[in-house]
Amino acid sequence: MEDLILRNRYTLLVVTLIVYMGVLVAEGMITGREARVIEFENFYFELDDFNSIDFEGFRETRTVNENTRVDFDDTDDV
Amino acid sequence: MSKFAVLQFYALLKREVLEHRNIFIGAPAVLALLLLVATAWVATQIDQIQLAEGLRFVSVLFDGFSPLDMAPFVMLLAIPFCLTLCVCSVIYLINTLYQDRKEMSVLFWQSMPVSNLQTVLSKIVAIVLVAPIFYVLIIFAMYLIAIAWLTILGIISDMDLVGIGYLFLAAIASVVLIYISAVVTGLWLLPFVGWLLLFSAFAKKTPLLWAGGVFILVGFLEDFIFGTQFLADQGKLRTLDPRQYLIFDFQNVIEKVFNYDTLFGIVVGSILIAGAVFMRRFTD
Numbered sequence: 001m002e003d004l005i006l007r008n009r010y011t012l013l014v015v016t017l018i019v020y021m022g023v024l025v026a027e028g029m030i031t032g033r034e035a036r037v038i039e040f041e042n043f044y045f046e047l048d049d050f051n052s053i054d055f056e057g058f059r060e061t062r063t064v065n066e067n068t069r070v071d072f073d074d075t076d077d078v
Numbered sequence: 079m080s081k082f083a084v085l086q087f088y089a090l091l092k093r094e095v096l097e098h099r100n101i102f103i104g105a106p107a108v109l110a111l112l113l114l115v116a117t118a119w120v121a122t123q124i125d126q127i128q129l130a131e132g133l134r135f136v137s138v139l140f141d142g143f144s145p146l147d148m149a150p151f152v153m154l155l156a157i158p159f160c161l162t163l164c165v166c167s168v169i170y171l172i173n174t175l176y177q178d179r180k181e182m183s184v185l186f187w188q189s190m191p192v193s194n195l196q197t198v199l200s201k202i203v204a205i206v207l208v209a210p211i212f213y214v215l216i217i218f219a220m221y222l223i224a225i226a227w228l229t230i231l232g233i234i235s236d237m238d239l240v241g242i243g244y245l246f247l248a249a250i251a252s253v254v255l256i257y258i259s260a261v262v263t264g265l266w267l268l269p270f271v272g273w274l275l276l277f278s279a280f281a282k283k284t285p286l287l288w289a290g291g292v293f294i295l296v297g298f299l300e301d302f303i304f305g306t307q308f309l310a311d312q313g314k315l316r317t318l319d320p321r322q323y324l325i326f327d328f329q330n331v332i333e334k335v336f337n338y339d340t341l342f343g344i345v346v347g348s349i350l351i352a353g354a355v356f357m358r359r360f361t362d
Contacts (some may be wrong), residue, residue, distance in 0.1 A: 016353030023346055028311070
């Protein structure tokens with residue numbers, strides 16, 4: 001075990017960090033520390049308020065645009 | 079502990095001070111000089127009568143008050159020194175073990191009758207206990223010069239100097255509080271100290287980038303594996319609120335040192351310091 005941990009600097013670093021994080025997480029869970037510090041949320045974009053009708057409209061508009069393009073291609077104008 | 083071990087440790091501390099004179103003595107001395115020059119320049123810009131009025135106000139403000147109660151106000155003058163000590167400590171801790179390997183002086187020190195544990199401990203004691211002594215002495219010298227100047231100004235202006243005497247006593251109390259605050263801060267931030275020392279002993283190049291990069295990576299992995307952010311919580315807890323480690327009253331010393339968070343910080347900091355001690359065997 002000792003040979004494995006002290007094989008090279010990388011194994012030693014990983015083992016040290018694992019022990020450190022293990023103690024930190026165990027203590028945090030036992031004492032009930034605040035587990036979430038940073039919330040990765042974008043306050044300007046909320047999924048609940050997402051308007052699916054607009055999205056449908058976007059799809060319809062896109063379909064219309066594509067049809068128009070097909071019509072335009074069919075005219076064979078140069 | 080034998081007398082030889084004490085002498086060994088004293089020699090190691092002396093070596094740290096001699097090798098890092100710029101950080102321990104140079105930086106605060108230059109800062110004190112700059113502050114004195116700036117104060118003298120401001121004083122020359124103010125009218126002599128207004129200056130005497132200001133001095134009278136200071137004298138009345140401190141007259142009769144307990145120096146221990148007024149010490150926190152005098153401590154405010156030491157804020158630039160505290161910030162300088164923080165920056166210098168980070169530079170010292172991240173470079174000290176790395177520099178030993180880079181210069182290959184680590185081979186010399188390992189050939190001496192000094193263990194890796196003693197070497198790493200001497201570096202921690204140097205930055206936590208010894209460096210603040212130099213900073214505090216320089217702050218006190220600056221206070222002495224300022225008070226001597228105020229006294230001369232008071233004598234010239236024919237003023238009552240009792241308040242200046244109280245100011246001097248408050249300055250002495252503040253210097254002691256600054257030293258205790260610096261030591262308690264060192265203990266409070268021991269996980270941070272251990273982290274920097276670990277990467278100073280580990281990195282072959284750019285130890286500061288390694289320390290910062292791995293902190294972010296480990297924080298991300300913790301969130302990914304456990305769904306928690308205790309590492310970020312520790313970082314926030316130990317850095318963002320200075321009231322946790324700054325001491326403005328002598329009655330708070332025991333409470334600040336022997337509280338759960340400080341002792342837990344010492345325990346987890348010791349894990350990282352142990353890692354740094356073992357890491358020092360890799361000298362390539």
